[in-house]
Amino acid sequence: MDCHQTKPLGNRPEGIKRILLMGNPNVGKSVIFNRLTGLDVVTANYTGTTVTYHEGLVRFQGNQALLIDVPGIYGLNAQSKAEEVAVEMLNSGADLIVCVLDATHLERNLHLAFDLQTYDIPTLYVLNLSDVAKRKGITIDVHLLSKYLNAPVFETVAVKNIGIDILKESLFKPHPVKPALKILDRHEKSQEITENVTQEHDVEIGFLERLSEWCIKPRTGIPILIIVLLAALGIIVGGGKGLRALILLPLVNNYYIPFMTNLIEGIIPESVFRNVLVGEFGVLIKVIEWPFALILPYVFLFYVVFSFLEDSGYLPRLGVLMDGIFRKIGLPGNNIIPFILGYGCAVPAILGTRASGSRRERIIVVSLISIAVPCTAQTGAFITLLGDRSIFALAFVYFISFLTILLAGLLLNRLLKGKSRPLILELPNLLMPDFKTLSKKIWIKMKHFIYEAQVPMFLGILLAAFLVETGMMNTIGTFLEPLVVGWLDLPKEASLSLILGVVRRELAVMPLLEMNLTTVQLITGSVVALFYLPCISVFVILVKEFKVKIALLIALSTFVLAFAMGGIVQILLNLVM
Amino acid sequence: MHLYAGKKHQKYILNDCPNDSLLNAIGVRNGLEVSVVTKQPIGGPIIIRVKKREIAIDKSLACLITAKAVN
Structure with missing residues (x-):
């Protein structure tokens, strides 16, 4: 049951827009990929599900673009196999990057966003898992985040197909290359942006949060x-x-x-x-x-x-x-x-x-x-x-x-x-799986x-x-x-x-x-x-x-x-x- | 004190984190406020909470992180 395609890197059909779908591990990239392309790559709620890359065509009003689901990475230091693949993908050229951000872990996700801005490639951002964020009492001002990042930000709940149509349409619009943000300290910058765009409300701890801790x-x-x-x-x-x-x-x-x-x-x-x-x-x-x-x-x-x-x-x-x-x-x-x-x-x-x-x-x-x-x-x-x-x-x-x-x-x-090697693992959100x-x-x-x-x-x-x-x-x-x-x-x-x-x-x-x-x-x-x-x-x-x-x-x-x-x-x- | 010696539900500020690329990428760095959720038996990891994220850190690595308790 070979569920993963392995093709030579840089495979690029002539005249078709090439889009890289990137982000931290387990932010829902493969679900977004499936929703945009209609394909069925394997998805799961843990890091490292995409161990190589997948590609598929996105079609919209007679146009088509090649979308590549790049393995999840935290940065571009090429220290793991996944990061090597991602860097190679970026170096082989792209017309657009779609950077997926996890609405529940925005601060950490912004580090990769800053890394990607150093490449002169137009980028747009997707704020996924916004339903889980709301459940946790996190509200994000998408317009303000868009101003900070100097690029469009789309809010999605990919597993429920929310926000996908608008995202798909925007893939075919022209997006200019924006200058990278001037950042002295990325930790400070990501903290500053997150604090300014996020509002956290006290919510009653739900059953899933309790269960997560019991587990x-x-x-x-x-x-x-x-x-x-x-x-x-x-x-x-x-x-x-x-x-x-x-x-x-x-x-x-x-x-x-x-x-x-x-x-x-x-x-x-x-x-x-x-x-x-x-x-x-x-x-x-x-x-x-x-x-x-x-x-x-x-x-x-x-x-x-x-x-x-x-x-x-x-x-x-x-x-x-x-x-x-x-x-x-x-x-x-x-x-x-x-x-x-x-x-x-x-x-x-x-x-x-x-x-x-x-x-x-x-x-x-x-x-x-x-x-x-x-x-x-x-x-x-x-x-x-x-x-x-x-x-x-x-x-x-x-x-x-x-x-x-x-x-x-x-x-x-x-x-x-x-x-x-020592274990360092960020635990994903505990979710009730979507039936569909x-x-x-x-x-x-x-x-x-x-x-x-x-x-x-x-x-x-x-x-x-x-x-x-x-x-x-x-x-x-x-x-x-x-x-x-x-x-x-x-x-x-x-x-x-x-x-x-x-x-x-x-x-x-x-x-x-x-x-x-x-x-x-x-x-x-x-x-x-x-x-x-x-x-x-x-x-x-x-x-x-x-x-x-x-x-x-x-x-x-x-x-x-x-x-x-x-x-x-x-x-x-x-x-x- | 090192982080692994931390008590459950107590908050700590990390003072000195080893230079580990994954630790760095995941956002565990000096000055971060964390709370200890639990420790796993027979040499398993410590689990800390950073805002609303839970992160498991190997015992060997957690012993190298120095931390200071805060109220």
Whole structure:
């Protein structure tokens, strides 16, 4: 699920106005970008969501302009990857800068505005999040701010599409280059402007402000975390089971499968080909049953919960709360965000680590995600496989995953040279996510899942049907017997999971559903699948981001760990059960 | 005293901040009035409030910031 475009810098179509959308991290640039271009780049309520840049066309009354969503930065010192990209963007030329200011944090945001004025590029300002500012008792005199900055200022609430039309129209009007403000001390100047344009009223502290403070205080934050986790589990596992049992399985089992089986049996006589289509691993049956009836409900509910948490601003608070524990594995606490992203899909999680600073931190996070964090599709497969047999079996597999993350993290922290950088994090406002934005985001993630999963899933199932129906699986099974039967104590046909697991992670689990396995065998198979190879898309991203050597090293570690842990778990469980 | 030794809900003026680019960019500088919101356990960060913003600062860094209590 590659959600981020990476194109060479300075790509500029002839004759089109080039506009840079800039601002501090987490001021709503990507939401404004989406509103102006009609595109759907990923947005979230924490810093570093845009790790590279996105570009799109803004159209207005027959005119068009190229808008570039530049990663959020605090200044132009080129000290981080994001700042390097921003400076390079500015140096490659632009016709207009749209500088987004956060109405709740104006003073700090003005520093970047001053930096941008040193470039001879016309600039206009957007004062976003003005609804949150009002809620906090902050009123800003937009006209006065405009006078101070010597440029137009537009007030917006981007998530609610307020003020966007006027902003869009102004992009196509001529804007002259204004001389930069004469500033001796930027801190003093930003303070002076903010004090003069801002009026703060005492407002009663609202529920969200109180909740924000409870989330970061250990005494209340830890119980809130437990409630959030239990609610998330209840919604994903309970809700997913409900959706499956009440809607999806009856539809597939009572209507789709009989219809498809009768149709094919009516057309094609008994043969290997017919069995490949509607037999034990019939591709026309499993390609609908596995992804849609068994996995999709969990993937959908995972993204509902995750997107809500992401847009609410809870995740950075969780990062702060967990910082002490994360330090033990060599990571600042805000790395919890790529981790949680990894429970959705490892690809955006790996790309998201670009915002996390040092290469050392990136390698630790990426290795741990690739080794022991199951993606949402694999989680769905685990719930289907284990949840129906025993919730303890499911909990046990996740316990093994957490334990491995902890041990591997401690080991990597010792092995890799260097130190983690200190945590400095500005907490975003805690918000009630906007329903429309949230629904769109979930819809985009589901579309990605369906597009990304369907072709590999189809090919994987086709391969399974072919191997089973032609008898080739028997030969492969005999070859792998010492490993699969001897060491893992699984039936010979479980070799199929190892073959399909190369394609996608959930495909290492799904074939086990079709076998009559004991609980210990289900757990063993799941542990092997949990650690087994990263899927093909993840491997490709690892190569792109870290070169072949590290990608191969990660793949080899997960492969060896899968069989080692599978065998050990099987032996131990058979001893006690 | 250093900022990490600060008491919850007490206001402080920062006297001497280390020269850290991110700290500087985020607006944590000498002369700033802050209040301590909370501290995280097992070596976690201190959280300070600057006007209506909440900022988490690593323990190691907060120990390098000197601050003076104000009423």
